[in-house]
Structure formats: structure tokens, C-alpha cells
Amino acid sequence: MRGAREWLAEFVETGIHEYLPHLSVDCSIFGFHGGELKILLVRWKGLERWCLPGGYVGREETVDDAAARVLEERTGLRQIYLRQHRAFGATARGESVLREILANLGVAAPPDLWIFHRVVTVGYLALVDFAEVEPKPDHLSAEVRWWSVLDHPPLLFDHDEILADALAALRNGLDRGTIGRNLLPEKFTMSELQQLYEAVLGRSLDRRNFQRKMLALGVVERLAERRRGVPHRAPHLYRFVPSPSDPADANGSS
């Protein structure tokens, strides 16, 4: 197995034939565990700082496929909920860090190497089953691991901004049920649902208002079944209604 230096030296030579210049993807990969929302971060060899997993877009690869590839490379998971939240197109996004990595690893590169130029990145958010993920460092990563979204180190490039936007998109998706459908089992109690919402929103919610709101939005429905094997009163089970309703139009077309 080759090391990071050999891999990078070859990349410096041939990468431009394989990848599009000026374009990358970065993935905010979220998991839910122990009542906390987690984010998967990478630390590159030659640097002490962390960032979102990302990569360039292959010349023969769609941008969506590039994001799916990055997700699979870092988590081993395929066919996972993955969607764009935004493209980040500032004129300088911290590309000079790449010079630092190459220098720290002792890889020579021409001063105008394509990867030092401006890169626009497309941000994707993924929701994965925490239990199924084995974070995998690759040839360039020193470490890959889960961090709490409420407590992680400051990120390289503009990745703090990208993560904040992914989190906002995740929160916006809450009332459509998308998040719950991907992060909860098929049947769940109202308090499990509330715990997920609190983890995503990063604050606590009033139990009674939460329940009323969820039922009013028409996103979840109560089942006849109750949770078994719990002491005292067994709580009701709920599920997401099969097709997402349009809040502007519940029972509304004429």
C-alpha cells in the first residue's frame, strides 16, 4: 500500500486529466446516536485541523455521483439519503491550505497547480444509520470520526459555513418528515421523535405542544399498537404517513 506522499505526487502529475478543475463536492454526513446529532469529520495527513469529507468531480462522473462516491469511500454506505443543499461559490475559499498539505508531506508541486486555483464546491447532506457506519481513513486521511454537531473543532476552508448551511437545510426538512424517515425506525414513540427533533434543532421542546404540532402537520400518524416490554403505561407507537402531505393543501383541492 502506497503512502500519502506517493499518492499525492502522482495526483499532482495526472489529476487534471481525471478531474474537472474549479469544482468539488463536500458532504455533511449526519448520524443520530445516544440522543445526539453527529457529524462525520476528516483530518488530513500533514494537518492538525479537521474538515468535511469531500473530493473533486471526475470528468466522466456526474456531480451527484461524485458525492455518492465520497460518501461510500468514507462510510462504506451506498444508496443512502443524500441531497444537495447549496453550492459555495466565494472567490477564495481557503485553497492555500492545499499548499500547506503538500509542503508538510514533502510533495513538490508547480506554484500554479490547478488545485491551488479557485474551487466552487457543491454541498451535499447525507443521513446515515450511525450503527452501520465504519468511518474509513483513506490514503490522505489521518483520522475519520464522528463528532457532536454541538461540539466539534473549527473546520478548514469555509466548512464551518457549509456545515451550518447543511444543518439549516436539515432543520427545514424536519416538518416534512424527511429527516425522521431516514433517521428513525419504522415505528417509534412520540418521545423518540421529540428526542430526534431536539437533537437536530439543538434545543428542548415542550412535550404537549410538540405532539399537537406533529399531529396537526399530518406528517405522523398514531398506530393502534403500543410499545411492548416497558414498565408502567406502554406508550403509543407512531409512523410517518406513507406519502408526504403538502401543508398548503391538506384536504384542500376542490
Next chain:
Amino acid sequence: MRGAREWLAEFVETGIHEYLPHLSVDCSIFGFHGGELKILLVRWKGLERWCLPGGYVGREETVDDAAARVLEERTGLRQIYLRQHRAFGATARGESVLREILANLGVAAPPDLWIFHRVVTVGYLALVDFAEVEPKPDHLSAEVRWWSVLDHPPLLFDHDEILADALAALRNGLDRGTIGRNLLPEKFTMSELQQLYEAVLGRSLDRRNFQRKMLALGVVERLAERRRGVPHRAPHLYRFVPSPSDPADANGSS
């Protein structure tokens, strides 16, 4: 004033120094008029077909600024509601049409000119005040005009897909009030609001359910004031509540 051919001939020579390769923006510019949702389309010189207004991203320009520039070039409007909905990153998006335009206008270009290569585009949607817009053809456009979103010609490239996605994003924004805030006057009647929603959704809604839903979502509030100068019963006026509420959390934090 120079014609399209002269402009293009210079662009073929020098464009790559001014713009990033492989990247563009396309704008779905929506207006609301006569109870109909309209979309601004462009027909290029040298072609019979229509497309969304778009352009390349300047090397010293953010992607958001590129979209704002395209919006201003085509409508004369600045500081308008404009947001990304999605990046479109297929490996071939119909770039060969550009060869056809150059050939039709008699402009010579090397076969591997950068604009014939793969281009990833970032889609933006804009909401503009129909009354304030003067569609302006530029050096490359033969015509720029409003079309009904329900009745427009098939579009070039993958622009039918881009427009469908912009429209879906617009519909998703309905229950947050973003659309209405940008397309309606400050005070409006419930039936004016319903007319807008029907135009955006492309179907009719039940009046009573619509009113109940709008008030339940907490997006609009009824004013003491009524519409003046109308015969019979003067209808109530409404306005959007000052800050958008979070549907997952109405009165909900503890």
C-alpha cells in the same frame, strides 16, 4: 453597437481569461401577473429555441454575484429575492448547441473551445415584481419575454428539468411565506393570497380549507383593516407575520 457575431468572435478568443471553465449559472425568473405565474425566457440569435437566462461565472466574481448580474442584465432589477435551488451536474447537458449557434452566426471556433466542454450549472430562482421588469435582449439574445409556466415552448439544454426543479423549490417555499412576501403587496385579501397559491401550485384549492390552513400555519395574520372601495361586504386584509415561524416549534420551546 456591435452585433452578435463580433461579440462572439471576441468571446471565443478571450473568454477563458475572463470566466471559469466548466461552470455557469441559470436563472428561473418568476413573476406573477393576471393571476398567472410567469417565467422569463430568452431566445438566442441563431436559434429558434428558448432557454433560461444564464451565463458563465467571472474569475473574480462569486457564483451568487454571477446570478445577480444575469438577473440585472435581463430585467434591470437589483437586490431582488434570488436564491439557489440546485446545481445541475450531468456529464453532458447539451453543450453541443453552442456549436450550432456559432456555426449559424458564422463565427469560427477551434473544435475543442472551452465552452463546448462539459458545464455544471448552478440554478437560481428569482421572484420579481412583474410591473417593474423591462425584459432586455442583449447582444446574444434575439428575444426576451414572459411566458406562462403552464404554457411555454420546450427549452434548450436541460432547462426544462432546471425549471421544473425551480418550480418545485418555489412550491416548497409556499408554506414559509417566502413566496408571498416577495410577490404580494404588504396587505392583501385571503382571496388574493389564494390566487397566488393556486398560480404557483397550478391547481385550484378549496377556499375554506385554504383559509384555515394559512391561519393554522401562523404565516399570515388578519388585520383590523378591511379592503376599501369594493362593493358589498368589504373583505378583511391580512399580512405576513413579521418573522417566519418554525413549524416544528410554534409556542414550543420550554
